[in-house]
Amino acid sequence: VLPSEIAELIQHIRSGHRLSLARTISRVEDGGAESHALLAALYPYTGHAHIVGITGAPGTGKSTLVTALAQRYRTAGQSVGIVAVDPTSPFTGGALLGDRVRMRALSGDPGVFVRSMATRGSLGGLSKSTADVVTVLDAAGFERILVETVGVGQAEVEIARTAHTTVVVEAPGFGDEVQALKAGILEIADLLVVNKADLPGVERTVQALEMMLELAHDAPRPLHHHGQWLTLELPPSVVEPATRWPVRVHKTIAASGHGVDALHQRIEEHVTWLRTTGELALRERGRILHTLENILRAAWEERIQSQLAAAGLERLVEAIHQRKSDPYTVAKELMASDKELGFML
Amino acid sequence: VLPSEIAELIQHIRSGHRLSLARTISRVEDGGAESHALLAALYPYTGHAHIVGITGAPGTGKSTLVTALAQRYRTAGQSVGIVAVDPTSPFTGGALLGDRVRMRALSGDPGVFVRSMATRGSLGGLSKSTADVVTVLDAAGFERILVETVGVGQAEVEIARTAHTTVVVEAPGFGDEVQALKAGILEIADLLVVNKADLPGVERTVQALEMMLELAHDAPRPLHHHGQWLTLELPPSVVEPATRWPVRVHKTIAASGHGVDALHQRIEEHVTWLRTTGELALRERGRILHTLENILRAAWEERIQSQLAAAGLERLVEAIHQRKSDPYTVAKELMASDKELGFML
Numbered sequence: 001v002l003p004s005e006i007a008e009l010i011q012h013i014r015s016g017h018r019l020s021l022a023r024t025i026s027r028v029e030d031g032g033a034e035s036h037a038l039l040a041a042l043y044p045y046t047g048h049a050h051i052v053g054i055t056g057a058p059g060t061g062k063s064t065l066v067t068a069l070a071q072r073y074r075t076a077g078q079s080v081g082i083v084a085v086d087p088t089s090p091f092t093g094g095a096l097l098g099d100r101v102r103m104r105a106l107s108g109d110p111g112v113f114v115r116s117m118a119t120r121g122s123l124g125g126l127s128k129s130t131a132d133v134v135t136v137l138d139a140a141g142f143e144r145i146l147v148e149t150v151g152v153g154q155a156e157v158e159i160a161r162t163a164h165t166t167v168v169v170e171a172p173g174f175g176d177e178v179q180a181l182k183a184g185i186l187e188i189a190d191l192l193v194v195n196k197a198d199l200p201g202v203e204r205t206v207q208a209l210e211m212m213l214e215l216a217h218d219a220p221r222p223l224h225h226h227g228q229w230l231t232l233e234l235p236p237s238v239v240e241p242a243t244r245w246p247v248r249v250h251k252t253i254a255a256s257g258h259g260v261d262a263l264h265q266r267i268e269e270h271v272t273w274l275r276t277t278g279e280l281a282l283r284e285r286g287r288i289l290h291t292l293e294n295i296l297r298a299a300w301e302e303r304i305q306s307q308l309a310a311a312g313l314e315r316l317v318e319a320i321h322q323r324k325s326d327p328y329t330v331a332k333e334l335m336a337s338d339k340e341l342g343f344m345l
Numbered sequence: 346v347l348p349s350e351i352a353e354l355i356q357h358i359r360s361g362h363r364l365s366l367a368r369t370i371s372r373v374e375d376g377g378a379e380s381h382a383l384l385a386a387l388y389p390y391t392g393h394a395h396i397v398g399i400t401g402a403p404g405t406g407k408s409t410l411v412t413a414l415a416q417r418y419r420t421a422g423q424s425v426g427i428v429a430v431d432p433t434s435p436f437t438g439g440a441l442l443g444d445r446v447r448m449r450a451l452s453g454d455p456g457v458f459v460r461s462m463a464t465r466g467s468l469g470g471l472s473k474s475t476a477d478v479v480t481v482l483d484a485a486g487f488e489r490i491l492v493e494t495v496g497v498g499q500a501e502v503e504i505a506r507t508a509h510t511t512v513v514v515e516a517p518g519f520g521d522e523v524q525a526l527k528a529g530i531l532e533i534a535d536l537l538v539v540n541k542a543d544l545p546g547v548e549r550t551v552q553a554l555e556m557m558l559e560l561a562h563d564a565p566r567p568l569h570h571h572g573q574w575l576t577l578e579l580p581p582s583v584v585e586p587a588t589r590w591p592v593r594v595h596k597t598i599a600a601s602g603h604g605v606d607a608l609h610q611r612i613e614e615h616v617t618w619l620r621t622t623g624e625l626a627l628r629e630r631g632r633i634l635h636t637l638e639n640i641l642r643a644a645w646e647e648r649i650q651s652q653l654a655a656a657g658l659e660r661l662v663e664a665i666h667q668r669k670s671d672p673y674t675v676a677k678e679l680m681a682s683d684k685e686l687g688f689m690l
Binding site: 039045296317329335 | 381382384385389390391392456480564574575576578579580629630633634636637640641642644645646648649650653658659662663665666671672673674675676677680
């Protein structure tokens with residue numbers, strides 16, 4: 001892309017041209033050097049949206065909840081971007097009639113933009129470019145960005161690193177064993193929601209979650225400045241808040257709107273809390289660290305691919321299989337030869 | 346380590362010296378250049394063990410099942426190494442009295458070696474060095490290596506890449522929604538086990554799993570030569586088996602030993618199937634690819650850490666936070682400067 005073309009595109013996006021926005025997202029999803037040039041140009045316009053991650057197992061009604069929350073934000077006069085990264089999400093295609101009717105309330109509204117994305121595999125997980133799509137929507141001026149993800153293991157941690165506020169959605173009827181399995185979600189949840197609160201067993205689920213919150217009360221806080229393999233020394237101006245955000249369990253029936261006002265209000269309280277305590281500055285640095293890690297990892301992976309293609313991956317694997325070599329020696333030689341090969345991004 | 350010291354260590358390990366084995370595993374777990382020198386020296390002795398991954402949620406009774414299987418292998422005269430990567434595993438410390446009594450049957454037997462490992466986080470996941478510990482046990486001559494992992498998302502995929510045979514353990518009482526959530530496990534399971542088959546609801550769980558197997562029958566096979574980011578062209582001699590391995594659901598009550606003989610027999614049938622159809626050659630190459638990816642990734646991550654420490658990570662993040670720079674430009678500059686910096690493994 002030419003710089004002049006990028007400048008024009010940015011102008012279009014920021015003035016609300018939806019087709020330009022959709023095209024930019026597609027180009028960003030394609031990845032590669034062009035995508036990075038676009039994102040670098042968009043980056044100065046970012047940092048204004050508040051990003052809310054909404055994660056939970058399939059069947060918990062996340063999409064309906066996202067729709068209801070988006071409507072609530074529209075009533076409050078705020079623009080909303082929605083990114084759905086969930087193979088089971090109605091946003092992604094598998095909509096039931098009822099969902100479609102509810103979602104129709106959002107369509108045609110220039111203050112709402114919905115984008116669905118494919119996941120990396122059937123076990124869930126964020127798409128590689130989720131954070132990049134969020135960057136585009138942020139630069140486009142959306143005030144709130146809701147990212148819906150199917151919560152399976154690593155994806156939950158990923159969304160917490162991408163979002164400012166993480167909402168974990170459960171539904172009644174999940175057994176105690178599953179709750180135990182999911183103990184890790186308490187490390188990432190800023191709000192807990194038991195949706196479908198009209199189903200039997202709701203109080204048992206609420207109590208189980210509240211008991212887990214009680215038990216987790218003294219657990220160490222998540223270290224936002226610790227990335228997956230990088231660690232950031234924080235400047236003296238960035239400190240942990242003196243008090244901890246009180247995580248609560250909320251009951252909602254997203255389909256009827258019950259409890260959605262209270263949930264919306266609580267999310268906004270979290271926005272205020274993040275801003276006034278300084279926690280936002282902390283999380284923002286964590287998000288930058290996470291973004292850097294992802295870009296660098298992808299770049300190195302690409303470089304290793306080129307290197308191995310040049311060195312003959314198949315030949316190396318056969319030599320290892322025949323025990324004429326071993327993976328450690330092969331890796332060492334590849335790393336040493338990289339200096340000479342000198343691949344560029 | 347000096348080459349002479351390594352040679353001596355290998356001799357000790359291979360002659361069954363348990364203290365040397367334990368020490369070698371600890372050194373391998375410590376990581377770094379010394380660990381790689383050790384593993385490279387051990388590698389020529391590997392490739393003889395059959396590695397069985399046993400994965401499932403906490404509460405499914407995996408550890409008891411692993412103990413019962415190990416006893417069965419001992420009766421058949423085969424040596425067994427056990428690697429437990431599960432924070433909730435009795436092998437790792439949280440044993441109930443009954444578990445301890447059962448596990449005691451294994452202690453003192455020179456044909457059994459048990460090693461427990463910490464996981465990377467509370468959401469589960471394989472330890473970074475699980476595959477390395479398996480390599481040591483393989484080189485030490487153990488004929489079967491059982492790797493117990495808590496099955497949460499990515500960890501399940503990881504174990505399937507590390508093992509030759511993957512056993513997924515369920516227990517009665519897991520709801521249908523959870524089954525749906527876990528549809529991905531069918532991609533990795535060679536055997537399905539419903540343990541605690543004396544609990545109510547066992548038939549419902551068996552039926553749910555069998556229905557999922559039915560539905561997944563036409564699903565594409567896992568591509569063992571596709572790594573996380575590398576793809577291997579297979580030599581003409583390595584081809585997919587003409588027929589597919591029939592995955593079945595097994596009922597066991599590990600605590601009483603019920604069904605364990607049949608499970609053991611079926612695992613051994615899988616060993617024979619892998620060897621006779623050529624699938625083993627395929628999976629072995631996939632394992633090598635996976636090992637290479639992990640070593641290279643760790644090496645690159647270390648290199649990036651050094652680079653960012655030299656470049657001033659904190660300064661870069663502050664510049665990005667103030668929108669004076671952006672993550673994409675920073676990453677590009679780091680990748681370009683790597684050639685000159687020329688860090689070595």
